[in-house]
Amino acid sequence: MNAQLEHIKSLSxxxxxxxxxxxxxxxxxxxxxxxxxxxxxxxxxxxxxxxxEKIIAQYQKSGVVERQDxxxxxxxxxxxxxxxxxxxxxxxxxxxxxxxxxxxxFFFVRQEI
Numbered sequence: 001m002n003a004q005l006e007h008i009k010s011l012s013x014x015x016x017x018x019x020x021x022x023x024x025x026x027x028x029x030x031x032x033x034x035x036x037x038x039x040x041x042x043x044x045x046x047x048x049x050x051x052x053e054k055i056i057a058q059y060q061k062s063g064v065v066e067r068q069d070x071x072x073x074x075x076x077x078x079x080x081x082x083x084x085x086x087x088x089x090x091x092x093x094x095x096x097x098x099x100x101x102x103x104x105x106f107f108f109v110r111q112e113i
Contacts, residue, residue: 005042005049012043030059 004027011020017039025035038055041047047055 002049002053005052008039009042009049012039017043028056028060030056034059 008020008024011017011023020043021032021035021039024030024039025032028035030038038047038052042049042052
């Protein structure tokens, strides 16, 4: 794993940052954003190679993957995000409020006239 990360680090430091991100993304099957963040960290030495290995392992363990359409999803949350929630229908609530207002008008305001 270290040799691959060293290669990716050297690519980013030699001005081939996009190639490094692509290679990291494809080799470890992580999302584009995560790959970019790791390459940025490796390039400016804010992330050490050993720590990068742990970060990649956490991404892979948590199930952060990139689907073919390019959208990152957490496999655990994938099912809940794909379920469409029905739109709330406020028609019954509006009818109830109007009915109450009409009743209040007829019982209280009309009696005063």
